[in-house]
Amino acid sequence: MSAIVRHYGLPFSEPMAFGLSSALTFAFLPFIKISGQPLVSYRMPPRTILRGLQKPLRFSMRTETFRRPEDGMARLDQLLDAGQVVGLQASVFWLPFMPPDFRFHFNAHNLLAFGRDEASGDYLLSDPVLEEPVRCASADLAKARFARGLLAPKGLLYYPAHAPQEPAWEQAIPAAIKKTTRNMLRTPLPFIGVRGINRVARAFERLPAAANPQATKLYIGHLIRMQEEIGTGGGGFRFMYAAFLEEAATRMARPALAELAAQLVEIGDLWREFALATARMIRDRDPLDPAHLATLLRAQAAREKTFFTSLEKAVRRS
Amino acid sequence: MDTTDVPQEGSATYGGHLKAMYARNPDGRLVLVQSRGWEVEETVTRQAVLAFEELAAAALERVRAGQSAPLEVHMYRARMDVSVLAQASGLWRWQVRRHLRPAVFARLSKALRARYAQVLGIEPDQLDVID
Numbered sequence: 001m002s003a004i005v006r007h008y009g010l011p012f013s014e015p016m017a018f019g020l021s022s023a024l025t026f027a028f029l030p031f032i033k034i035s036g037q038p039l040v041s042y043r044m045p046p047r048t049i050l051r052g053l054q055k056p057l058r059f060s061m062r063t064e065t066f067r068r069p070e071d072g073m074a075r076l077d078q079l080l081d082a083g084q085v086v087g088l089q090a091s092v093f094w095l096p097f098m099p100p101d102f103r104f105h106f107n108a109h110n111l112l113a114f115g116r117d118e119a120s121g122d123y124l125l126s127d128p129v130l131e132e133p134v135r136c137a138s139a140d141l142a143k144a145r146f147a148r149g150l151l152a153p154k155g156l157l158y159y160p161a162h163a164p165q166e167p168a169w170e171q172a173i174p175a176a177i178k179k180t181t182r183n184m185l186r187t188p189l190p191f192i193g194v195r196g197i198n199r200v201a202r203a204f205e206r207l208p209a210a211a212n213p214q215a216t217k218l219y220i221g222h223l224i225r226m227q228e229e230i231g232t233g234g235g236g237f238r239f240m241y242a243a244f245l246e247e248a249a250t251r252m253a254r255p256a257l258a259e260l261a262a263q264l265v266e267i268g269d270l271w272r273e274f275a276l277a278t279a280r281m282i283r284d285r286d287p288l289d290p291a292h293l294a295t296l297l298r299a300q301a302a303r304e305k306t307f308f309t310s311l312e313k314a315v316r317r318s
Numbered sequence: 319m320d321t322t323d324v325p326q327e328g329s330a331t332y333g334g335h336l337k338a339m340y341a342r343n344p345d346g347r348l349v350l351v352q353s354r355g356w357e358v359e360e361t362v363t364r365q366a367v368l369a370f371e372e373l374a375a376a377a378l379e380r381v382r383a384g385q386s387a388p389l390e391v392h393m394y395r396a397r398m399d400v401s402v403l404a405q406a407s408g409l410w411r412w413q414v415r416r417h418l419r420p421a422v423f424a425r426l427s428k429a430l431r432a433r434y435a436q437v438l439g440i441e442p443d444q445l446d447v448i449d
Contacts, residue, residue: 035402036399093397094439099331099335101363102363103397104366105402105406129335130335130336131335131336143439148407148408149402150402150405152405217365218365218366218369221365222366224358224362225359225362225363225366228356229363235319239340242340242348243348246347246348265319265342265348275359279357279361282362282365283361
C-alpha cells in the first residue's frame with residue numbers, strides 16, 4: 001500500500017499507512033470458515049486499508065473487477081504500459097513464487113505489479129510476504145487473480161486516479177487514532193475489538209481438549225497462524241502500530257504517543273509469548289490446556305483495554 | 319521485542335525467504351529487521367500443512383480399498399476440502415460429495431472432468447492417477 005504512495009514521490013512508511021487507515025483491530029468471526037477454521041483477523045482487510053487512506057491523502061483509488069480473465073489481464077497490461085503501479089488481489093495458492101508451505105487457499109492476498117519483462121512476458125511483482133521483487137508468468141497470475149471461492153478476487157486491481165498529496169498530519173493522525181480506539185473499545189458487535197479477544201478466550205475454554213486433542217490443536221494453531229504468519233511485523237500487527245505511534249509522536253511533537261508506543265511493544269511481546277505457549281502445547285512439550293491459554297487471552301484483552309483507553313485520552317487532550 | 323531478540327531460527331517453511339519484523343533497537347526506536355524464521359510460526363504452519371497431508375493419506379487408503387474416488391486424494395493434495403472445491407468449481411457441495419463416490423466418479427462427463435482438472439491445476443487424464 002505505502003509503496004503505491006511512495007511511487008508518487010511522497011515519503012510514506014508502511015506503519016504510517018497502517019496507522020492512518022486505522023487498520024489495527026481484532027476480529028473473531030466464527031461463522032466465516034476458512035478450511036473449517038474460524039476467521040480471525042488482527043487487522044482490517046486490505047480494501048478497507050485502501051479506502052481509509054483516501055481521505056487523509058486526498059486522492060481517490062480506482063478499483064476494477066472483471067468477469068473475464070482476458071479482460072482483467074489486458075487492463076493490467078494497459079495500466080502497466082501507462083507507467084502505473086497496480087495493486088492486485090490474488091489467491092496465495094496459485095502464486096508459484098510463494099514458499100510451498102505458505103500456499104493455502106486464501107483469496108484475499110494483495111500484491112503490487114510494477115512492470116513486465118518484455119522478453120518473457122513475465123510480470124514483475126512486489127509481494128508483502130517476501131522481501132525481494134519476484135516475477136510471475138502471465139498464465140499463473142491470471143489463475144491466481146481469478147481463483148473462485150470465498151472472498152474471490154474477481155481480478156480486482158486498484159490504482160490511484162490522481163497523485164496523493166501530503167496529508168494534514170495534525171488532523172489526520174488524531175482522527176485515525178480515534179477511529180482505532182473506538183473500534184477496539186466500543187463496537188456494538190461482541191466479536192470485534194477487546195470483546196472479541198474475550199470471546200476467543202471463551203471459545204478456547206469450550207474446546208474438547210480431552211476428547212479430541214487433534215482438533216483442539218488445529219484450532220489453537222490456526223489462531224497463531226493468523227497472528228504470526230500473515231503479513232509483516234508479528235505480534236498480530238501490534239509492533240507495526242507501535243511504529244506508527246512512534247512516527248506520529250515525532251511528526252506531531254507529542255512525546256506521550258512515544259510512551260504509549262513502548263507500552264504497545266510490551267503488549268506485542270506478550271502476544272508472542274502467548275504464541276510460544278500455544279506452540280509448546282501443539283508440540284506436546286507442555287500438557288494441552290486451552291483453559292490456561294484462555295487466561296492468557298483474557299489478560300491480553302484487559303491490557304489492550306487499558307492501553308486503548310489511555311491512547312484515547314492522549315489524543316483527546318489536544 | 320528488541321532487535322537482538324528477532325528470531326533467526328531458519329524456518330524450513332520460509333523456503334529460504336526472509337520476513338521483515340518491527341523490533342526495538344538499542345535507542346528504543348522501532349526499526350525493521352529481517353527474520354529468518356521463528357520456531358513457533360514454523361510449528362503452526364507445518365501443522366496446517368500436515369493436516370492436509372494426513373487427510374490425503376487417509377483418502378489414498380480409502381481409494382485403494384475402493385471406498386472413495388481418486389478425486390478425494392487430489393482435492394486434499396491441492397489443500398482443498400469439499401466446500402473449497404465446490405466453491406472453486408462452481409458446483410454444489412452435495413454434487414462434489416457425490417462425485418467422490420467411485421461409481422459416480424467413473425461415469426463423470428468429460429466436461430466435469432475438465433472442470434475439476436482446471437480447478438485442481440492438473441491435466442484431465444491425471445485425475446485417475448493417484449501415485
